[in-house]
Amino acid sequence: MEDLVWTAAMSVGIAPLDEDHRQLILLLRDLRENIAGRNGVGALPYLHRLADYAKGHFAKEEAILRAGDYPAFAAHQSIHEAMVQDIAEALTDQAQSPDPDLAAKLYTFVLNWLKSHILEDDMAYARYFANKDRRSAAQ
Numbered sequence: 001m002e003d004l005v006w007t008a009a010m011s012v013g014i015a016p017l018d019e020d021h022r023q024l025i026l027l028l029r030d031l032r033e034n035i036a037g038r039n040g041v042g043a044l045p046y047l048h049r050l051a052d053y054a055k056g057h058f059a060k061e062e063a064i065l066r067a068g069d070y071p072a073f074a075a076h077q078s079i080h081e082a083m084v085q086d087i088a089e090a091l092t093d094q095a096q097s098p099d100p101d102l103a104a105k106l107y108t109f110v111l112n113w114l115k116s117h118i119l120e121d122d123m124a125y126a127r128y129f130a131n132k133d134r135r136s137a138a139q
């Protein structure tokens with residue numbers, strides 16, 4: 001299973017959000033290390049921790065985007081909502097029939113989602129805020 005590592009290329013230029021992204025990646029690693037435990041049951045608390053942290057992070061990120069009048073706010077929020085929904089469904093499945101294979105699939109799904117979300121969707125607002133800062137500095 002691939003391991004995700006936070007790199008400077010993932011920096012959105014907003015310290016508390018970078019900190020959250022780093023923490024999400026650490027929680028993902030905790031999940032990876034506990035997937036096989038007790039035939040998949042061991043993965044559950046780590047999945048819950050990740051899901052809860054992600055929810056709090058999305059809310060924080062959305063508040064910052066809204067306050068900064070980010071033009072693609074609604075689209076970004078829908079992407080978060082869809083992810084919260086997908087994780088909630090996967091958590092229900094995993095709780096009903098714990099399975100290390102399912103947990104491993106979920107791990108890979110979250111890893112790929114997080115990587116592309118940070119590098120593509122989050123980078124789009126990072127560029128917007130960087131340009132905004134430049135414009136206001138020039139005024």
Ligand SMILES: [Fe+2]
Pocket residue numbers: 061076080117121122
């Ligand atoms: Fe985001």
